[in-house]
Amino acid sequence: KDGIFRGTDRFRFRKLHESRNRQSHFYLIPSIWLYKYSSAISRFLGGGGATELGNALVYQKSFWKYVGIMVLISMIVAILGILAAVFIPPLLMLLN
Secondary structure, three states: OOOOOOOHHHHHHHHHHHHHHHHHHHHHHHHHHHHHHHHHHHHHHOOOOHHHHHHHHHHHHHHHHHHHHHHHHHHHHHHHHHHHHHHHHHHHHHHO
């Protein structure tokens, strides 16, 4: 076969697919929290009391807390990557 499914391209496509599957797990938990939030808001708007509104806000708080932690982790990884890109090449040159 010609195209992307030939030889090593098939291997690359499979690895890309596996990588996306691993990354999708990061979105599963916040998606559940947003679903629970929307359900609680619907119950609140349908005549539920302050308890339903409180439940909805707890789910929304959990979502934003998770997103904030993921942003912090991403920023730390980015900073470490930049530091590695700046400091590792000169160190390797000194060793040669």
